[in-house]
Amino acid sequence: MSTVLDENDTTAATTVTAPPQAAGLRDGAFGNARALACRECGHEVGLGPSYACPECFGPLEVAYDYPAVTREEIAAGPRNIWRYKALLPVPTDIEQSPNTEPGFTRLLDARNLARELGLEKLWVKDDSTNPTNSFKDRVVACALSAARELDAKVFACPSTGNLANAVAAAGARAGIPTVVFIPSNLEQPKQVNSAVFTERLVAVDGNYDDVNKLASEIAGEEEGWAFVNVNVRPFYAEGSKTLGYEIAEQLGWRLPDQIVIPVASGSQLTKVDKAFQELIRLGLVEDKPYRVFGAQATGCSPVSVAYKAETDAIRPVKPDTIAKSLAIGNPADGIYVLDICRRTGGAVEDISDDEVREAIVLLARTEGIFTETAGGTTVGVLKKLVETGQLDTSLETVVINTGHGLKTLDAVSDRVAPFATIAPSYDAFVAADVL
Amino acid sequence: MSTVLDENDTTAATTVTAPPQAAGLRDGAFGNARALACRECGHEVGLGPSYACPECFGPLEVAYDYPAVTREEIAAGPRNIWRYKALLPVPTDIEQSPNTEPGFTRLLDARNLARELGLEKLWVKDDSTNPTNSFKDRVVACALSAARELDAKVFACPSTGNLANAVAAAGARAGIPTVVFIPSNLEQPKQVNSAVFTERLVAVDGNYDDVNKLASEIAGEEEGWAFVNVNVRPFYAEGSKTLGYEIAEQLGWRLPDQIVIPVASGSQLTKVDKAFQELIRLGLVEDKPYRVFGAQATGCSPVSVAYKAETDAIRPVKPDTIAKSLAIGNPADGIYVLDICRRTGGAVEDISDDEVREAIVLLARTEGIFTETAGGTTVGVLKKLVETGQLDTSLETVVINTGHGLKTLDAVSDRVAPFATIAPSYDAFVAADVL
Known part of the structure; x- marks a missing residue:
């Protein structure tokens, strides 16, 4: 069964016949995916190793014949991203093929950080506990499936x-x-x-x-x-949707009011928005407004600069920031990030490397999560959005942590140090006045 | 409702009245725990910050009035260790108190490693994806609850x-x-x-x-x-039981035939065995024989040495091994490790630091898991147990990975390196003959 969605959404199912997929593929190789559709002109090509539109060179994205899927079916699935396989370009037997089984990471009720920032309700989606400690395990798992099927x-x-x-x-x-x-x-x-x-x-x-x-x-x-x-980028990118699905499911099948997401190529932010839209349209969550905010480091902030200049023209930059995993000077999906943040009433903001370092320590000291520089950027931008009044502190907010601090130790190694060095005696301990 | 278990098990519930718990504690502060019982003489003391028996100085362990608990109740719980809260010394509202929400980590079907070692069926329980990347998050969460209640x-x-x-x-x-x-x-x-x-x-x-x-x-x-x-060690130590519960639940409420566990103090191994015994006695899994194997690094192998010498006398050693997280020269629970491995038909084995390093790379290359030296020790011992015929290759086996390789990078940094360094050209790539 397929669902016909919004005509303006080029990724949605339509009633026209799907273009033929690449030769030699087995039936259902890409699950409910029906074609690769151009984000710019809507032209569709068959499922296969393509990534640019043959008509206009726009980026190709996976389009689906969306199935009827229930919360119960999802909840009965495995405790990893494959519980959402009906909404991913993967075969129905995907969990039988060896993969790293990423996803379903913690969504933590961040009471301490909320109090510190003056927010009423804040959640941290913590992808640092994925198999190789970043959200990349999600997208790579989808790319691996495509590689196998191709x-x-x-x-x-x-x-x-x-x-x-x-x-x-x-x-x-x-x-x-x-x-x-x-x-x-x-x-x-x-x-x-x-x-x-x-x-x-x-x-x-x-x-x-x-x-x-x-x-x-x-x-x-x-x-x-x-x-x-x-x-295989179109298949790969779909993996980021699972962040959006998980957040909604872990909130009890509900969308947050506000979400702050890091922006490198911009793909993750656009896919989380796509996931929220899919959930609404499939009736899995109630339709409601939500605001999407993008986070960049000032040393590589082409999207934030364009947002503030109220233009669509994103000027490529030469990255100069400690947030290396966000350092993409010419972000492919930057224009879509601008669209989404403007459409939803969000914003794109950026912070300095010093603020990134500060935010890493802030998140660690309040919630016991050691994030890498990308997560520091996102938490630091959240702080700045509150301070500048761009974010509504009375609304339920989610911030995404995409990676692990063990990979970028240098960012904070000169900021945190022992409180004291003492002799191994009780007297020395008392004299140090630790508390 | 309480269940009366084996009289020889000093940790089991008995019909005598529980000793009074420490003053000022709220009702249910420690859930279904009834007392701290001495592992040596069985003497019971009230629940509180005690860890040595006042009668014989033996170690105190948490004893329970075991509740009736069903698989369904557990499955309906949170996706972390608190799904087993009825079997832990924690209050029933434990998941409301901020904690790191550890546990329910991956149990991976390790087909590649099994093939490499000649095993029919092997699973890796991967605790490197816990919040701070080791099994310690489990025990610390239980200790935190005790600290709060005390x-x-x-x-x-x-x-x-x-x-x-x-x-x-x-x-x-x-x-x-x-x-x-x-x-x-x-x-x-x-x-x-x-x-x-x-x-x-x-x-x-x-x-x-x-x-x-x-x-x-x-x-x-x-x-x-x-x-x-x-x-608060008695409460802390109980957290390791959740490794055993999860393995059984993730196998579909079944015990494995064989399990290989690292031995530092020996506490983890004894608690996994305790968990299996509890599950059998509570009717949550079928009673069946299972073999427990202990893994040490040769540079700190007092339990393995005693096992091989067929003695109970564990002679303390001065540790000299790269497996720092296993380097306890005088393991408190060593004697119980010997008991369990002998009772179940298992063994204790040790390997050299070079074998530890080799096993870290073996696990990474076969299953995509980067383990620390403790996990290298456990996988390396698994390999040695197969090679020496101590482990039955036809039986279903589980090996526990307790920590993350990012914390002990030095162990393998001189063993793994780029295959080639090439100029940035297609010709250079072709000449390098990568495949």
């Missing part, structure tokens, strides 16, 4: 951090040859965190842009390579 | 690693003043991972034994300090 012989990505970890781990568990490309000057601890999973870590003498360009070249030249963030 | 004014521990992280994070979230004592020569990254959560990290000029001794002294001198692993 019979890819190699699973790959260019990355400097979280994505490399997630791809290397997922590839190992799936038993598919996995190649991860990194800049050769990447710090050794970060290399170890990927090299431990794959013997095919390739260091490239160049910066991240060079690595990225090489990956696109390989994706174009070689047969059978699935680059998660290049030629 | 109206402690300070939450504290001596530790060099995982325990410090877990205590500092849980204390922050609970909003209770938290003091963590560490040796002053601890590596800075490890200091950061606790200092980020608490401003009361105290460095002590001395080794871990000095820090530990100081903690015991403070626990004795000061009023209202709850040292998780000293004066």
Whole structure:
């Protein structure tokens, strides 16, 4: 059974026949997905390893014949992202294929942080407890499924951090040859965190842009390579929707009033909004207004700058911030972030690296969550939104933590230190006056 | 309703009246717990901040008036350790008190590792995805509840690693003043991972034994300090039972045939066995034989040495191993580990530091899990148990991963490295012959 949704939504099901999917695919390879639809012109192409519209070069996004799905069916599913498989481009037997089983991470009632910021109700969605400690495990799991269904012989990505970890781990568990490309000057601890999973870590003498360009070249030249963030990107990106589904389910099938989301390419924010829209349209949550806020670090804030200038023209920047996992100077989905934040009455805001560091410590000291610089950016922007009156403190708010502080220790290592160093005696302890 | 269990089990409910609990406690402060019972002589004392038997100085353990509890009641509970609250020394409203909400971590069907080792069926219970990335979040959550019910004014521990992280994070979230004592020569990254959560990290000029001794002294001198692993240890230790409950529930309410567990103090192994026994006696799983295996690193293997010498006399050692989180030279529960492994037909085995390092990479490359040295020890011992024929490869086996490799990066940093370093060109990529 399919549901016909809003005509203006190019990702929604329509009544026209779906274009033929790539040759050799099994039935149901992509679940209820029906086509790849261009976000710009609506043109549809068959399900396969495509990512740009052949008509207008706009980005392709997965469109569905939405099924009837109930809260009970979802609740009866596995305790990971596959409970939402009916709304993802994956086969119905997805949980049988070895994968890292990400998702269904904690949604914490953040009473201390709420009190500190003056908010009535605040939740932290904590993706630092995913298998490789970032939200990337969600998107990579969906990309892995696509790679498998497309019979890819190699699973790959260019990355400097979280994505490399997630791809290397997922590839190992799936038993598919996995190649991860990194800049050769990447710090050794970060290399170890990927090299431990794959013997095919390739260091490239160049910066991240060079690595990225090489990956696109390989994706174009070689047969059978699935680059998660290049030629299977439409499938990959859908994984971020599960953040939105989980938040709604964990709130008791309810949308929050306000949500603050980090913006790198902008994909995560647009997918959380897509998830909320899907839930409303499928009747899984009540339709209600919600405001979406985007968070950037000032050193890489092209979307925030455009938002404040009230323009749609996003000017690419050369990133200069400690929030490396958000440092995308030319964000592919930036324009959609602007659309969503404006449409919902939200905003895009940015903060300095010092404020990022401060927010990391604030979140740790109030809620016992050690976030990386991206999460510091998001929590710090939440603070700034409250201070500048852009966020309504009486409304229920969710903030997303996308990664783990153990990966960016340097960001706070000069800010936190022992309170005192004492001799190993009770007298020395008393003299230190710890409390 | 209470169930009368095996008379030989001093932790079981009996028909005698429970001793009075500490003054000032609210009703149900410790749930269905009835007393603290000595593991050696069976003497019972009231529930309170006690840890040694006043009669014989044996260790005290929580005893219960076991309730009738059904699989359905458990399944309807929260997706964390509190789903088992009826079997823990915590109040029935425990999930309302801010805590890190640990547990219900992944149980992964480890097909690749099973194939590699020649096992028919193997599962990895992965506690590296707990809130602070180790199983310690489980025990600390139970200790925190006890501290709260005992109206402690300070939450504290001596530790060099995982325990410090877990205590500092849980204390922050609970909003209770938290003091963590560490040796002053601890590596800075490890200091950061606790200092980020608490401003009361105290460095002590001395080794871990000095820090530990100081903690015991403070626990004795000061009023209202709850040292998780000293004066509230009986409550703390019960948290490890949840590993056993979860494994059984995640297997579909079934016990595994064999389980391999790391041994530091030995507490975790004894508590997993206690959990299995409880589940059998409460009718939640079918009674069946299971074998428990203990894993140590050769550089700190007093229990393994005693096991192999077929003696009960565990001779303390001075630890010398990279598996720091297992480096307890005089394990308090070592004797009980011997009892359990012998009773169930298991064994205790140990491996070299080189084998630990090898096993970390093996687990990462086969299952996409990056474990710390303790997990490397456990997986490496599993491998050795298979190779030496001590483990039956036809039986269903579970291995526990207790912590995260990001905390012990040095262990493998000289073992894993990029496959190649290339120029940023397609030709260079082709020449590197990656596949």
